[in-house]
Amino acid sequence: SRKASSPSASGAGAPSSAPGGPHSRKRYLILTYTVEFDRVHYPLPLAFEDEPSAESMQRTIRRLRRDLAEQRSAAAGAPDPRAERELQALRVRLSEAREEAGRAKAEAREAVRQLANSEAARKEAEASYAALRTSGRKDAKRMQAEADQLRAKLEATEAATSKAADAIREGEAEAVSLLRETNEKLRQRVRELTRQLKDLGSRPYAQPVARPTRHRTPSPAPARGRRVRRDPAAAGDRAASRGSVGSRASSVGSARSSRASSAARSGRGPGRFDPTAYVRERQERQAARRSRSNSRTTTPRGVGPA
Numbered sequence: 001s002r003k004a005s006s007p008s009a010s011g012a013g014a015p016s017s018a019p020g021g022p023h024s025r026k027r028y029l030i031l032t033y034t035v036e037f038d039r040v041h042y043p044l045p046l047a048f049e050d051e052p053s054a055e056s057m058q059r060t061i062r063r064l065r066r067d068l069a070e071q072r073s074a075a076a077g078a079p080d081p082r083a084e085r086e087l088q089a090l091r092v093r094l095s096e097a098r099e100e101a102g103r104a105k106a107e108a109r110e111a112v113r114q115l116a117n118s119e120a121a122r123k124e125a126e127a128s129y130a131a132l133r134t135s136g137r138k139d140a141k142r143m144q145a146e147a148d149q150l151r152a153k154l155e156a157t158e159a160a161t162s163k164a165a166d167a168i169r170e171g172e173a174e175a176v177s178l179l180r181e182t183n184e185k186l187r188q189r190v191r192e193l194t195r196q197l198k199d200l201g202s203r204p205y206a207q208p209v210a211r212p213t214r215h216r217t218p219s220p221a222p223a224r225g226r227r228v229r230r231d232p233a234a235a236g237d238r239a240a241s242r243g244s245v246g247s248r249a250s251s252v253g254s255a256r257s258s259r260a261s262s263a264a265r266s267g268r269g270p271g272r273f274d275p276t277a278y279v280r281e282r283q284e285r286q287a288a289r290r291s292r293s294n295s296r297t298t299t300p301r302g303v304g305p306a
Contacts, residue, residue, distance in 0.1 A: 027052055
C-alpha cells in the first residue's frame with residue numbers, strides 16, 4: 001500500500017524587500033506528500049496564523065514529520081485489519097487454486113489414460129477394419145463370381161426357353177397348317193361324296209340300292225336265267241355296277257353315321273374342330289375303305305362280249 005511520505009517545504013521566503021503593499025507580508029507553504037485516498041481528511045489540521053513566521057512554519061513542518069514517523073512505526077508494528085482480510089482472501093484463493101490444480105492434474109492423467117486407451121482402441125479398430133475389408137473383398141469377389149454364374153445360367157435358360165417357345169410355335173403352326181389341310185381335304189371329300197350321292201340319286205336304280213341287299217325279295221330264278229341267257233354281258237355289267245353302287249352307298253352312310261356319332265359324342269357345334277372326333281372318324285373311314293375294297297374284290301365282274 002502506498003504510504004504517506006514526509007512533506008517537505010519548498011522554502012519559506014524572507015520578508016520581501018519590495019515596497020510595502022497589501023500582500024507583501026504574506027507567506028505560502030507548499031507541501032508535497034502521498035497518502036492513501038481514504039485516509040485524507042480535508043482541511044488539513046493546521047493552526048491558523050495570520051502572519052506566520054519562518055520559525056513557526058519550520059516548527060510545524062518538524063511536527064508533521066514527527067507525526068508521520070510515528071504513524072509509520074505504528075503501522076509497522078501493528079497489523080492492518082484490511083491487509084489481514086486481503087491476506088486471508090489470498091490464502092483462500094491460493095488453496096482453491098491448489099485444489100483446482102490437483103483436479104486439473106487428475107483430469108490430465110485421466111485424459112492421458114483415456115488417450116492411451118483410445119489409441120489402443122483405434123489400433124484395434126484399424127486392425128478389425130483391415131480384416132473386414134479383406135474379408136469383404138473376398139466376399140465381394142465370391143458374390144461377383146456367383147452372380148456371373150447365375151447370370152450365365154439365366155441367359156442359358158432364357159435361350160433354351162426361347163428355343164423351346166420357337167419350337168412350340170413352329171409345331172403349333174405346323175399342326176394348324178396340317179389340320180387346315182386335312183380339313184380342306186375332308187371338305188373336298190365331303191363335296192365329292194355329296195356329288196356322287198346326287199349322281200346316284202338321279203339314277204333310276206338308286207332307290208332300291210339304298211336298302212340292304214339281304215332284305216330284297218329275290219327275283220324268280222327262271223327270269224334271272226332267261227336274262228342271263230339273253231344278255232350275259234349286260235347282266236355282268238349290271239351286277240358290277242350294283243355292287244359298286246352298294247359299296248359307295250354303304251361308305252357314304254357309314255361316313256355320315258360316323259360324323260353324326262362323333263358330333264354327338266363331342267357335343268360341339270359343326271363349326272369347331274375336335275381332334276378326338278377327327279381321329280375316330282379317320283379310323284372309321286379307314287375301316288369303311290378296307291371293307292369297301294374287300295367288297296370290291298369279292299364282287300363278281302361280268303364277262304365282256306366275245
